[in-house]
Amino acid sequence: MNLVFYGLVFSAVACAVAFGTPGEVGKAALDSAKASVDLAIGLVGYIALFLGLMKVVEEAGGFGSADSTRAGAPLSRRAA
Numbered sequence: 001m002n003l004v005f006y007g008l009v010f011s012a013v014a015c016a017v018a019f020g021t022p023g024e025v026g027k028a029a030l031d032s033a034k035a036s037v038d039l040a041i042g043l044v045g046y047i048a049l050f051l052g053l054m055k056v057v058e059e060a061g062g063f064g065s066a067d068s069t070r071a072g073a074p075l076s077r078r079a080a
Contacts, residue, residue, distance in 0.1 A: 016025035 012025060016022040
């Protein structure tokens with residue numbers, strides 16, 4: 001997998017140098033990195049929200065009881 005990544009980076013740099021646009025490639029890479037960080041921070045917020053909700057449901061007895069375990073058993077079995 002590392003070879004694929006390095007190949008993509010090398011080909012992007014080679015094309016940027018060949019076509020004379022290394023500044024634009026660098027700016028696009030930084031813009032994409034900023035967008036990915038913004039996305040990751042947003043997803044962490046959603047994960048924290050739903051983990052908090054699941055903790056409340058667990059404390060209220062929604063999970064962990066024998067009835068819910070028995071009811072969910074068919075969903076967790078492996079198909080043969």
